[in-house]
Amino acid sequence: MIKYNCHTHSNFCDGIDTIEDMIKAAINCDMKAIGISSHGPLPFETEWNMKKERLEEYLNTVNELKKEYSKDIDVLVGLEIDYLPEYGLDYVGDELLNKLDYYIGSVHYLGEFEDGYKWCVDETAEVIKRGIKENFGGDVQKTLKHYYSSIADLAVKYEPPVIGHLDLIKKNNKNNCLFNENEDWYKAIIEDCLNTIKTTKSIIEINTGGKARGYTEEFYPSNWILQKIKDKQIPITINSDAHFTKGINYEFKEVYELIKEIGFSSYSFLTSEGWKQKEVI
Ligand SMILES: [Zn+2]
Numbered sequence: 454m455i456k457y458n459c460h461t462h463s464n465f466c467d468g469i470d471t472i473e474d475m476i477k478a479a480i481n482c483d484m485k486a487i488g489i490s491s492h493g494p495l496p497f498e499t500e501w502n503m504k505k506e507r508l509e510e511y512l513n514t515v516n517e518l519k520k521e522y523s524k525d526i527d528v529l530v531g532l533e534i535d536y537l538p539e540y541g542l543d544y545v546g547d548e549l550l551n552k553l554d555y556y557i558g559s560v561h562y563l564g565e566f567e568d569g570y571k572w573c574v575d576e577t578a579e580v581i582k583r584g585i586k587e588n589f590g591g592d593v594q595k596t597l598k599h600y601y602s603s604i605a606d607l608a609v610k611y612e613p614p615v616i617g618h619l620d621l622i623k624k625n626n627k628n629n630c631l632f633n634e635n636e637d638w639y640k641a642i643i644e645d646c647l648n649t650i651k652t653t654k655s656i657i658e659i660n661t662g663g664k665a666r667g668y669t670e671e672f673y674p675s676n677w678i679l680q681k682i683k684d685k686q687i688p689i690t691i692n693s694d695a696h697f698t699k700g701i702n703y704e705f706k707e708v709y710e711l712i713k714e715i716g717f718s719s720y721s722f723l724t725s726e727g728w729k730q731k732e733v734i
């Protein structure tokens with residue numbers, strides 16, 4: 454079964470529990486490796502990203518716990534880093550990246566309202582609708598093209614070890630209130646994005662967090678996208694994006710059955726010795 458997870462949050466960002474609690478929860482589930490990936494600091498303040506002043510404390514805390522629990526589990530120090538519309542990842546800097554075992558590159562931010570508020574794809578449907586109206590002239594297709602071209606850009610320019618929650622934008626799309634992912638134009642956008650990711654070394658995560666919190670019926674990305682990922686032989690890894698101890702390995706058993714059914718022959722996982730692959734049997 455899947456005993457690895459490199460996408461977890463803690464009370465250093467918008468998670469509930471401490472890093473140590475997350476590690477203990479992983480040990481209780483018999484996990485072999487756990488990656489700590491709080492939302493990294495941004496050039497502006499938000500409710501969910503770590504404050505810049507806490508970064509050093511964060512790195513020290515994870516590194517100390519890594520030593521303390523080394524007999525029980527591999528603890529990896531990471532961050533979930535935001536690709537920003539104007540900066541890409543250029544605001545982060547190599548000095549910080551060099552201190553990490555890995556990072557997850559994610560697109561959350563899509564634009565800015567007139568009052569300067571920077572909005573994310575995973576806020577409420579109302580915020581997203583306002584963003585589509587104010588920043589994309591009310592054009593949903595244009596918005597989605599922008600979202601997925603940002604992910605493609607993230608992959609090509611920076612090759613993050615992991616690309617986070619590929620179709621996060623469906624989080625607030627209950628009853629297709631924003632778009633219909635069965636339509637051809639959407640499928641074409643996904644096809645383009647995957648073809649670009651395929652040219653890079655980045656791994657796409659299967660993220661169970663949206664389903665765990667009741668936002669989506671399928672994981673990120675949707676099953677039909679996973680089928681395409683498999684057909685294109687893009688590597689995958691499995692993560693929970695847990696914001697509290699309880700969701701640490703949410704539906705990992707189901708994910709395993711799913712990737713087997715789709716026909717993946719292996720999945721990637723991160724340990725203290727780097728990335729490895731496990732056969733799906
Ligand atoms: Zn995220």
Ligand SMILES: [Zn+2]
Pocket residue numbers: 460462533694
């Ligand atoms: Zn996350």
